[in-house]
Amino acid sequence: MLASRKHGTIYTGVSGRFLHRIVEHREGLREGFTSRYRVKRLVWFELHHAIEPAIRREKSLKKYPRAWKINLIERDNPHWHDLFDGLLQEDGPLSNVQR
Numbered sequence: 001m002l003a004s005r006k007h008g009t010i011y012t013g014v015s016g017r018f019l020h021r022i023v024e025h026r027e028g029l030r031e032g033f034t035s036r037y038r039v040k041r042l043v044w045f046e047l048h049h050a051i052e053p054a055i056r057r058e059k060s061l062k063k064y065p066r067a068w069k070i071n072l073i074e075r076d077n078p079h080w081h082d083l084f085d086g087l088l089q090e091d092g093p094l095s096n097v098q099r
Helices: 017-028 051-063 066-076
Strands: none
Touching: none
């Protein structure tokens, strides 16, 4: 999930090219919702090994109310820090993922 700021606009999406897609959102390279509302901060994510379960999960997340999504974000990221910079660190969540 991306956010414009803490408790700001939230965007939920899925991509088979996670890093590429996050960079597109951060740099405003695609017109649409995220560029219009300046939604650039990666505040929560899940990794899946195949796109089909990732799409199912995205659809289920979109059905939940905003308050539920905020609770999900704040469970792991209470200050809504941008998680992007930590993705590629040596011990980060993507350190063992093929790029």
